[in-house]
Every structure is written in structure tokens, then in C-alpha cells.
Amino acid sequence: MVSTAHCDTCSLHPLCLPIGLQDNDLDKLEKIIRRGRPIQKGDHLFRQGEPFTSVYAVRTGTLKTYTLTNDGEEQITGFHLASELVGLSNFDTQLYTCSAKALETTNVCEIPFESLDDLSAELPALRRQLLRTMGKEIRDDQQMMLLLSKKSAEERIASFLLNLASRFKRRGFSDKTFRLSMSRADMANYLGLAVETVSRVFTRFQKQDLIEITGNAKEISLLDQKALWDLAALSETERCELDIIVSSMG
DSSP: OOEEOOGGGOTTTTTSTTTTOOHHHHHHHHHHOEEOOOBOTTOEEEOTTSBOOEEEEEEESOEEEEEEOTTSOEEEEEEEOTTOEESGGGTTSSBOSSEEEESSSBEEEEEEHHHHHHHHHHOHHHHHHHHHHHHHHHHHHHHHHHHHHOSSHHHHHHHHHHHHHHHHHHTTSOSSEEEOOSOHHHHHHHHTOOHHHHHHHHHHHHHTTSEEEETTTTEEEESOHHHHHHHHTOOHHHHHHTTOOGGGOO
């Protein structure tokens, strides 16, 4: 069953695509947005190579995007939290260039791209927001390159945790304690590390009282963010590229 979205009553309104739209313009956007059934953990929102028809805004839950190598192995390209758009990087192609899979039960708003493209030509504020979002897609690619360029596993994992903390803070959640919806294997894949290395670093961080992990290894608390900042060895420019809020430290 598909229903119409109501952006004005959504708690993610200040962070999502409608930001900056007036009421009349918001009504026009709502008419093209659709809500479908929840996507269950392990199910795909779309697959690499399928016709590109829509972009999606995550309402609740978490998605991972990945591409397939020539050997058929997954290469994870990102993790997408509530209020983030997925699929927009395919706007200049006819096919999805990656796959999107739910890491937990996830709800999305579907936005047919042709309708969105037509409406953005009519609404300058929407066009600007789309451009900002596409800019974020570019920064996400830079983020992955930056993470992989870090010399040590400790630097990569500290940077990754600080990035997640910042994103949760921006959504009004705690940046000190949050849930890791991705597995250690997915995290290792994304960071270019072995699963065993990720597990060893997490154990080391716990022994150093930098983090605490509970809840079947899914709940993480950042006990000493300043030490994680120091360990990540991020410059001011790198902090911006990693989309990290400096004020979250402390």
C-alpha cells in the first residue's frame, strides 16, 4: 500500500528535502512523494543495474549502499541514516549504479525522479536544495577517500565513529551513545580493514576507556571524545570533509 507523505508534520522536515520551502511549495512536493511498506532487514530498496526511477529519503532505520566488484564481492560505499537521500547520484544515468539494502527495518519516502526534476524547475528553493544534496554526495565520496587514506586502523575507526556521532547529533539524538546498525564485517568492508582488525581495535578502545559497547555489541558509548579526536588526527579541513561537528567534542 502506498500513501502520500505529509512533510509538514514530519520530525525530519528541518533536515530533509523540503527545507526552505514555503507552504504552497511544500504542498506541491508532498503530492509527488509516496510512502510504501517498511523495508525489512536484509531486503533491497533497489539493486545495481535496475532502471533508475526514484530517489528515496530515509525516514527511519539505516541503509547501506554498495557496488559489486568483478568477482561479485560487495564494496560498501556508504551508510545512510534518517533524513538522508539515497539514489540521487544516479540522476545522470538510466540505471542505479549501486544497490541499497536495509540494515534494520527501514521506512522511506519515494520521490519519482521525473516528477522531482520537473518540480525543481518550477521551484528555485527546491532546485537549490537538490544542488546542496548533490554536493553532499560528492563530499561523501571524498569522505571515503579520506578514511581510506588514514594510515592506521585506529585513525580510520576513530574518524568513522566521530562522523557517526556528528550525524546523530545533527538529527537531535545523542552523540555520546548510539546504536551501530552495521555489522563489524560491513564496517570493515567500508573502512578497507579486516574484520579481525576492527574487533581488535574495538577491544583496545574499550580497554583504554575510550568507548563502551553493550547491547549485544550494538550499543556504543563514546566515553572520551577528546581522546578519539586526538587519535583520529584530523585537521580542520578533514573535519569538514568528514562532516564532523566540532562542537560535539567534550
